[in-house]
Amino acid sequence: MATESTGWQEVAKAKLNSINHSIPEDWRVESLPSREQQRNVTGDFIRQYLTTEEVEITETTATAIIKKTSAGEWTAEAVARAFCHRASLAHQLTNCLHETFFDAAVENAKTLDEYYVTNKKPIGPLHGLPISLKDQFHVKGVETSMGYVGWIRTFEGKTGTGKEKVFESELVKELREMGAILYCKTSVPHTLMSGETANNIIGYTSNPQNRNLSSGGSSGGEGALIGLRGSPVGFGTDIGGSIRIPAAFNGLMANSMDGQNSVLSVVGPLADSVSTLQLVVKCLLSREPWLHDPQVHEIPWRDDKAVISKDDPLSFAVLRHDGSATPHPPVQRAISTVVEALEKRGHKVIEWHPPDHARGVNIVLKAWTYDNGADIRSAFALSGEPMIPQIVGAFSGDKPPEDATYIAANNVAQREYQKEYMEYWNSTAELTGTGRPVDVVIAPVAPFSAARPERYSYYGYSAIVNLLDHTACTLPVTTADKNIDVVVDAASFKPVSELDRKIMEDYDAEIYDGSHVSVQLIGRRLQEEKVLAVTEYVAGVLKG
Numbered sequence: 001m002a003t004e005s006t007g008w009q010e011v012a013k014a015k016l017n018s019i020n021h022s023i024p025e026d027w028r029v030e031s032l033p034s035r036e037q038q039r040n041v042t043g044d045f046i047r048q049y050l051t052t053e054e055v056e057i058t059e060t061t062a063t064a065i066i067k068k069t070s071a072g073e074w075t076a077e078a079v080a081r082a083f084c085h086r087a088s089l090a091h092q093l094t095n096c097l098h099e100t101f102f103d104a105a106v107e108n109a110k111t112l113d114e115y116y117v118t119n120k121k122p123i124g125p126l127h128g129l130p131i132s133l134k135d136q137f138h139v140k141g142v143e144t145s146m147g148y149v150g151w152i153r154t155f156e157g158k159t160g161t162g163k164e165k166v167f168e169s170e171l172v173k174e175l176r177e178m179g180a181i182l183y184c185k186t187s188v189p190h191t192l193m194s195g196e197t198a199n200n201i202i203g204y205t206s207n208p209q210n211r212n213l214s215s216g217g218s219s220g221g222e223g224a225l226i227g228l229r230g231s232p233v234g235f236g237t238d239i240g241g242s243i244r245i246p247a248a249f250n251g252l253m254a255n256s257m258d259g260q261n262s263v264l265s266v267v268g269p270l271a272d273s274v275s276t277l278q279l280v281v282k283c284l285l286s287r288e289p290w291l292h293d294p295q296v297h298e299i300p301w302r303d304d305k306a307v308i309s310k311d312d313p314l315s316f317a318v319l320r321h322d323g324s325a326t327p328h329p330p331v332q333r334a335i336s337t338v339v340e341a342l343e344k345r346g347h348k349v350i351e352w353h354p355p356d357h358a359r360g361v362n363i364v365l366k367a368w369t370y371d372n373g374a375d376i377r378s379a380f381a382l383s384g385e386p387m388i389p390q391i392v393g394a395f396s397g398d399k400p401p402e403d404a405t406y407i408a409a410n411n412v413a414q415r416e417y418q419k420e421y422m423e424y425w426n427s428t429a430e431l432t433g434t435g436r437p438v439d440v441v442i443a444p445v446a447p448f449s450a451a452r453p454e455r456y457s458y459y460g461y462s463a464i465v466n467l468l469d470h471t472a473c474t475l476p477v478t479t480a481d482k483n484i485d486v487v488v489d490a491a492s493f494k495p496v497s498e499l500d501r502k503i504m505e506d507y508d509a510e511i512y513d514g515s516h517v518s519v520q521l522i523g524r525r526l527q528e529e530k531v532l533a534v535t536e537y538v539a540g541v542l543k544g
Helices: 008-021 052-058 062-070 076-094 102-119 170-177 220-227 244-249 274-285 329-344 357-368 374-381 389-395 404-427 460-468 498-505 528-543
Strands: 097-100 130-134 181-186 210-214 233-238 253-256 266-271 315-318 348-351 440-443 471-479 516-523
Touching (some): 008 097, 062 274, 076 097, 076 102, 076 130, 076 181, 076 220, 097 220, 130 170, 130 220, 170 181, 170 274, 220 233, 220 244, 220 266, 233 274, 244 253, 244 460, 244 471, 244 516, 266 274, 274 528, 315 329, 329 348, 329 440, 329 471, 329 516, 329 528, 357 404, 357 460, 374 389, 404 460, 460 516
Parallel strands (some): 130 181, 315 348, 315 440
Antiparallel strands (some): 097 181, 253 266, 471 516
């Protein structure tokens, strides 16, 4: 942390140098193109720096990796080295890493290989699978800065706790015991309260598919890393879209699992396939995490909920506009693409007209700011560093925390809203033709396919899911096409507000060209198995 003799800039620079110098010299690229020279650094671009074997390993799904490491076809060491190399390249291209511990990962992999040779079996269900972690989880031997300069060389901003580089998060312990290889922690925006990832240590984390745009936030480093196949699966957290936003922006799938007590932050995985999400969630639940975390529901994985029956047709609803922000043309096209594909398969898709989302979003915003930024400002005060522009408006100032009466009133408003939404969902049984309410709602994750730097101004589409404590999974649909997704004519566009007008004005077909475009499929509370199964089904429908 900064002291009287060292300013925050020096501490931040030293940390950045440490991150960059942790990349082995053989893996450093001397001359990288600018984003103007090379917008998309995925696919063939990043492959040019890898061996044929490394490409094969890193472009294999997590489930297939485990099959090979558990059968002795691939060594855990070879897999670990390949992903460490690709993660190093991903960081150089997008600024996506906060911590690397490659040497420890390789040593761990060697231990797994020795176990396999001796016992002729894998050590656990995740044997030899590299897993990346958002820099919010604590890993032994590694710092957790969470993007704050004042947290460097401390434990969450405190010194002398005895926990520095010793304490491990419960998730980390469980992953290790199941045979996972942990090797890096990924970038976040300081405060974690932004849909873009930037901080005063590593700068801005860009989108590898289109470096004009953001990788999302707050699990933006995970989104960029997995988008470049520098990780087969990673874990983030979500209080208003922080898993789903980076997953959507990077063409990935992510599941926000149920978890201030008003709107809880929840843990969830990001990956490139539903099968990987199912794998890691099932493995974690098999460890009975509710015995160690009082916020986890005592519900094991339910296989019967993860089956889509041909004799029991699904019904869908579509939210095309939430009443506050008009989706950009690529997002509108993605929504229509999903709806049309499902209707061709004979599924009924009804229009979704729920209780006023603006009212729900207002409740979320109040919950996020009960202390009016006091905790966040104290973290900045440790070093004297400034807030990034993306969060200044929400957390600057010195307004005192709200009192218990205010918080209680907001909690009551939340419960009333949840009840109203629940009854609306129930009422759709009269419209679906299945005799049941709608199974899943198709909706945008954000008004845009990805945010332009410092222009993420509306979180309503993602945050409403957290308020309702519903289950959701992202689904990549297409990519933006400047020849199809043309700019909306200003004369014909009728914005519902000044915010709506500004969001649409931010759309530039040339800048957005080539970016991933995703939607989210929203289910009811505690329906993780069902939502993942439906997402896999819809993904298959889209592929034809």
